[in-house]
Amino acid sequence: MPLSIRTGRTRLAVAAAACAVALTTLVGCSDGGGGGGGGSATTSAASPTTGGQTQVTIDNFKFQPASLTVAPGAKITVVNNDTTTHTLTATKGASFDTGDIAPGKSATITAPSKPGAFPYDCTIHPFMTGTLTVK
Numbered sequence: 353m354p355l356s357i358r359t360g361r362t363r364l365a366v367a368a369a370a371c372a373v374a375l376t377t378l379v380g381c382s383d384g385g386g387g388g389g390g391g392s393a394t395t396s397a398a399s400p401t402t403g404g405q406t407q408v409t410i411d412n413f414k415f416q417p418a419s420l421t422v423a424p425g426a427k428i429t430v431v432n433n434d435t436t437t438h439t440l441t442a443t444k445g446a447s448f449d450t451g452d453i454a455p456g457k458s459a460t461i462t463a464p465s466k467p468g469a470f471p472y473d474c475t476i477h478p479f480m481t482g483t484l485t486v487k
């Protein structure tokens with residue numbers, strides 16, 4: 353009888369030690385994974401908000417749409433469907449500028465990070481105007 357009790361206690365102690373090691377490992381893993389995952393999820397969740405229409409097309413000496421509302425820092429693709437070179441250049445309060453966009457080409461600008469209404473024009477054809485609204 354006394355012998356079998358001792359054997360039982362030894363087995364229990366070994367099992368407990370193994371559990372402790374397993375728990376420590378699990379906690380360590382989920383800590384690192386959870387932190388990284390949370391950060392990524394927050395970043396990608398913000399992307400759909402900046403979605404919607406983030407493209408301006410230039411056609412027949414006009415920006416279409418002439419008024420575009422985007423989220424702060426959104427990427428905006430400017431497509432020149434015309435047969436003439438154009439630009440989309442901020443005229444007040446911001447500094448976005450596509451530079452010259454050759455016919456059939458496109459360029460990308462980044463919206464200002466601050467909310468507001470930012471007028472722009474084509475530096476080659478100043479009568480071409482539009483407004484980028486950030487909010």
Ligand SMILES: [Cu+2]
Pocket residue numbers: 437438439474475476477480
């Ligand atoms: Cu132009």
